[in-house]
Amino acid sequence: MSHETAPLDAEQLGAYFALMEVSTLLQHAVDEHLRADGDLSYVQFQILARLTDAPDGKLRMTDLADGVVYSRSGLTYQAGLLEKRALITRTPAPDDERSVIVTVTDTGRGLVAQVLPGHIDVVRRLLFDSLHKRDLATLGSVLGRVREHMRAAPPRSAKPRAARPRTA
Amino acid sequence: MSHETAPLDAEQLGAYFALMEVSTLLQHAVDEHLRADGDLSYVQFQILARLTDAPDGKLRMTDLADGVVYSRSGLTYQAGLLEKRALITRTPAPDDERSVIVTVTDTGRGLVAQVLPGHIDVVRRLLFDSLHKRDLATLGSVLGRVREHMRAAPPRSAKPRAARPRTA
DNA sequence: CGAATATGCTTCGAACTTGAAGCATGCCAC
């Protein structure tokens, strides 16, 4: 409790703003290219990529949603779109009737393969071309540690407030 | 052109994913608190914060939009909401009839002051509590450099593609 | 077993976002 309301110093503020701005710009750039190259949004690409990496190309809806940091209802919506384009299939899980198993199709894998080079290229140009090997190593390890820290902290819901009408 | 399609190595991929995941998680957490504390979305807070920092608390719509990396139409929408809550005012620019000058009101400043401590607290807990002083310095300087690099590169629009119906 | 609770996904309504189109004002060249 030693720091409850102490302000962030200038260095911290700068790092925070830089982080948010960099990620926003990067996401916009990547999104643009994915759309041009394969008519995919960033979220859709993330879903497909994650499935492509998964064993057998299969994942449950919930795990997928957690993986991409996305709402469940949002995922249902996007899964519907991807299924319509035959990039994935949805089948009830054999062991748990409630679960839905999402699977990448060959078409889906093909599309990922098609857009991946361009995607990577954008990331490289924007993010890595300005970094030395040393910086890269630091950035990766520092962010990796932060990620672990965040995953551990459960800020999820935990809000015993009376249901406010959500005006804004 | 030496690297047009070379894949990213594992280290780069890791840093990229960590960056995106950290920023997403952080943004969600911050958004949640802002909403609980002051009924503000992250975007709305950004707008108010930027105005609060600007000389005289005034900015033109376009500059504001560029500052928060946001679409113009989106900004018009949010400005409407904020104006309704008397957090900002919109007045035509005296020197250029086309421009609109946005100004934070005292109420707006008050609200920012009210939510700021909580905001900062979330950022600190999630982002900085896991970092040593040394890491922080590196993160800040590295991201700062990346940001400069990105701002320089003009990926903006520049898409002479035929207007596709934007299917997905 | 059977009720109570938890878990997994979808549906629903409302809010937010975006690019394109629309309008107005400014700027430039002729």
Next chain:
DNA sequence: GTGGCATGCTTCAAGTTCGAAGCATATTCG
């Protein structure tokens, strides 16, 4: 000075997002 392009904002339609509520299947515990 005036026709043509540029700039700044708003409106519009379509798509996306989220949380809450709804449903169905699992699990737990009496």
